[in-house]
Amino acid sequence: xxxxxxxxxxxxxxxxxxxxxxxxxxxxxxxxxxxxxxxxxxxxxxxxxxxxxxxxxxxxxxxxxxxxxxxxxxxxxxxxxxxxxxxxxxxxxxxxxxxxxxxxxxxxxxxxxxxxxxxxxxxxxxxxxxxxxxxxxxxxxxxxxxxxxxxxxxxxxxxxxxxxxxxxxxxxxxxxxxxxxxxxxxxxxxxxxxxxxxxxxxxxxxxxxxxxxxxxxxxxxxxxxxxxxxxxxxxxxxxxxxxxxxxxxxxxxxxxxxxxxxxxxxxxx
Numbered sequence: 470x471x472x473x474x475x476x477x478x479x480x481x482x483x484x485x486x487x488x489x490x491x492x493x494x495x496x497x498x499x500x501x502x503x504x505x506x507x508x509x510x511x512x513x514x515x516x517x518x519x520x521x522x523x524x525x526x527x528x529x530x531x532x533x534x535x536x537x538x539x540x541x542x543x544x545x546x547x548x549x550x551x552x553x554x555x556x557x558x559x560x561x562x563x564x565x566x567x568x569x570x571x572x573x574x575x576x577x578x579x580x581x582x583x584x585x586x587x588x589x590x591x592x593x594x595x596x597x598x599x600x601x602x603x604x605x606x607x608x609x610x611x612x613x614x615x616x617x618x619x620x621x622x623x624x625x626x627x628x629x630x631x632x633x634x635x636x637x638x639x640x641x642x643x644x645x646x647x648x649x650x651x652x653x654x655x656x657x658x659x660x661x662x663x664x665x666x667x668x669x670x671x672x673x674x675x676x677x678x679x680x681x682x683x684x685x686x687x688x689x690x691x692x693x694x695x696x697x698x699x700x701x702x703x704x705x706x707x708x709x710x711x712x713x714x715x716x717x718x719x720x721x722x723x724x725x726x727x728x729x730x731x732x733x734x735x736x737x738x
Contacts, residue, residue, distance in 0.1 A: 480633060488632025494625050601628045
């Protein structure tokens with residue numbers, strides 16, 4: 470049974486009453502003798518053109534398929550996790566002729582093409598199980614599935630629930646501590662509060678468009694052919710602007726030598 474065709478199911482609530490709830494009849498009377506002697510459900514992933522792993526496709530091949538097996542080293546089956554770990558061991562043997570008995574912290578390796586995304590979602594999972602169904606719901610389920618023998622219900626019915634336990638979300642975002650504009654604005658406000666009434670910065674631009682110190686051999690503060698542009702600092706919005714905010718806000722402006730942050734560097738005056 471195909472649950473979804475290349476579309477996401479969204480759950481806007483949390484708790485056991487929301488999320489995915491499946492009650493399946495595995496019908497053990499139709500089973501034959503198998504090697505592991507178990508009965509249950511199997512989850513399979515759809516191949517291309519369906520996206521089975523978020524925005525990625527999976528390869529429709531058996532673990533011993535000739536399409537995947539050559540990617541492994543001395544292995545009779547293919548595994549994605551094992552392929553990644555073998556990649557680290559194989560690269561080490563090729564580069565330095567040594568063998569890694571324990572992979573250690575292989576996540577820090579840059580030898581294998583396994584990039585770590587900047588944006589990802591991590592869920593803390595908890596697995597629990599119990600006998601199904603309970604005595605309270607047994608009669609209702611027997612009537613729903615037209616089951617006459619209670620033993621058949623205990624042996625064949627499987628309930629699966631997947632849900633969010635809590636609505637709390639922890640978001641971690643890394644951002645630059647300072648940008649050129651925020652750095653200038655904070656220093657200007659600090660100097661102004663100390664009673665400095667003059668322009669606080671001179672931003673000097675090289676005629677070749679490069680910032681001093683941005684290339685090997687160019688030290689910060691190296692002078693050459695320079696050009697200066699004038700802009701303003703608006704105290705109401707705490708922004709450095711190339712032009713005044715507005716006519717009625719000009720009394721809050723102070724002149725400042727500046728322009729494009731990419732081609733300028735700061736010099737205290």
